[in-house]
Structure formats: C-alpha cells, structure tokens
Amino acid sequence: MHWLLFQNIGLLVCFHSFISAFTLETKTLIFDAYYEYVSDRLEWKDAKELCNQRSGALATVSSSVEIQELSSFLSSLKISHPVWIARKVKTHPTSSSETLILEFRGRSDSKHARLLHKFPSMNLVTVCTRLCFDPNSFGISTIFSYSIPSYINEFQLRANLIQGKPVQLALLVHGIHGPYQEAFKHDDSWHSVCVSWSQIGGSWAIFIDGRANSSGNGLNSDKIGPDGLFILGQEQDTFGDSFKKDESFSGSITELHIWDRVLSSSEIDTMEKQCSPISSGLVFKWNGAAMEIATSLTKLWRDVPCQIPGNFKQ
Numbered sequence: 001m002h003w004l005l006f007q008n009i010g011l012l013v014c015f016h017s018f019i020s021a022f023t024l025e026t027k028t029l030i031f032d033a034y035y036e037y038v039s040d041r042l043e044w045k046d047a048k049e050l051c052n053q054r055s056g057a058l059a060t061v062s063s064s065v066e067i068q069e070l071s072s073f074l075s076s077l078k079i080s081h082p083v084w085i086a087r088k089v090k091t092h093p094t095s096s097s098e099t100l101i102l103e104f105r106g107r108s109d110s111k112h113a114r115l116l117h118k119f120p121s122m123n124l125v126t127v128c129t130r131l132c133f134d135p136n137s138f139g140i141s142t143i144f145s146y147s148i149p150s151y152i153n154e155f156q157l158r159a160n161l162i163q164g165k166p167v168q169l170a171l172l173v174h175g176i177h178g179p180y181q182e183a184f185k186h187d188d189s190w191h192s193v194c195v196s197w198s199q200i201g202g203s204w205a206i207f208i209d210g211r212a213n214s215s216g217n218g219l220n221s222d223k224i225g226p227d228g229l230f231i232l233g234q235e236q237d238t239f240g241d242s243f244k245k246d247e248s249f250s251g252s253i254t255e256l257h258i259w260d261r262v263l264s265s266s267e268i269d270t271m272e273k274q275c276s277p278i279s280s281g282l283v284f285k286w287n288g289a290a291m292e293i294a295t296s297l298t299k300l301w302r303d304v305p306c307q308i309p310g311n312f313k314q
C-alpha cells in the first residue's frame, strides 16, 4: 500500500492529472479519535473539504503512531489502493499545540458556551477571538453577549450577515448599539477579531486580522457591570437565558481571550503575527475547562487557525 503525500502545492499540481483517490477521514471526538473510510473518488481538495464538512479532517501521518494506526485501520478493511492524506500543515514556531474549536452547526436557540469566569466591573476591556462564519447563515448573529443581573444587553459583539455582502460587525455597550461596519468577506475562512472599549468617551475599536478596521466613541460612559454571564453564540433576552434562533451564531469560534485593558494596535498586530495572546492584563484565557459548553456544540481539537499557511498573515 502507498499513500500520496503532497508536501506542497507544486507537487499537487504535478499530480493533478493523476487519478483521484479514495478519501480517508479522521474524526475527533472529545478524547477519542477514529478513522472513517469514505469510498468516494474525489480530487484532494474536495476530499479535504468533504472531511471538514463531516467535522473531521483528512487523516495525517505525522507520527509513527499515526502511521501504525492508519496502516492497521486500512488493512482491517483490506484496503490496498491509494487514499488521500492531509499534507503537513506548517506550524508556527512559538506554538504548535492544538486548541479547542467550538463548532456551532446551524442556528439554534440552545447552542452556546458560557465562560466560567467571575467578572469584576470593567472600565477598559479588550476581547479577541478567531471566528469562521457559516457562509449559509444570514441575519443577526451574536458572537458573544454579556449580561448582568440589572441589565441584560450590557456588552455584546454582533454580526449582521447579508447575502452578497461582507460580514458586518458591531459592538453594543449597555444598550447602546455601535454602527455595523464591514469587516471581511462572508465565506468560511478564519479571521481574527479584536474589539476594545474604554469607559473614557465610550471609545471602541474593531481590529480584523491584526489591523484596525473601525473605531468610534459614545458607547456608554459608565463601567461595564460586574458578576455577569458571558455567553458565546447566543443573545440573552433574560439573564443567562431566553436565547433566540434568529440572533444565534452559526460557525466556529476559538481562542477567545479577554484583557482588562485596551490593547494598542501594535500589540494586536504583534499578537496576530505571533499567534498567541499577550499576557499583560489577560484575565480570561481560552480553555475548555473554563467554560460550560452545551452538549449540542461540536468540540474539535485542531491547530490554532492562524497556523494554516493560507490564513497566516506575515
């Protein structure tokens, strides 16, 4: 048996006229992984996409354990013809570990995750996350909502998804809705989004992929209140509850971090290049154990999306 391993695009082009092969898929459960054989003949790119659609990934052979497991899986099915495997993903030198990706598949009034973090009152805040929007979902889409017992719409990041238009993002602080600003193309690619807010003048800023995209002021002049509930993927109509499908998020979220200060544009730029959060002022660090995650969400462990060469910004 032999596998076709494409180390780079050049090789892929060389092999383009070669017969398309069968697809092999790795699916990752929370702590368990298994292979699934898909007997479709596809181009490599389509094979990769198919696995992703089935919330798996093309099988890899990056360690001797994987090679052994894959070999025994294939021989257990008596498969001796070539199958596709994933090409090696370039990992960033400063961080090669995998991260938890929360997949919200389709809009619902239940899929959400809640940060298990005790929030003090905040006069400065920055939230950064990596997002991928479902290209087939439209309307208002809540990335996160923070409510306090005395005020429900205390702090939110919302998107407005209009067919044929870029993703529009807006911040909302204590009921005051900032303007929707076009941010990036509404496709299924990953983007880093940072939002910051300061009580002074109610000034706010949105950064996309490490670059300043929009800013303004007048978003409230009081502190963001303490002891709230920070929920991913749903807008709260009552404290921690009353979610609505037509304001929910569909797509994937990972690497959400919160700082108790306003990060400068050069810090955000640096962070994007280094693909890891700046530690000064970091009060919430992305971590599956620091969240209560609805069982209807799909949890995947993958390399941080900024490590994918196509998405990697120099």
Ligand SMILES: *[C@@H]1O[C@H](CO)[C@@H](O)[C@H](O)[C@H]1NC(C)=O
Pocket (backbone or CB within 6 Å): 166, 182, 183, 184, 185, 208, 212, 213, 214
């Ligand atoms: C923000 O992003 C949009 C969409 O990519 C772009 O058209 C716009 O020029 C950006 N704004 C700034 C200030 O960079």
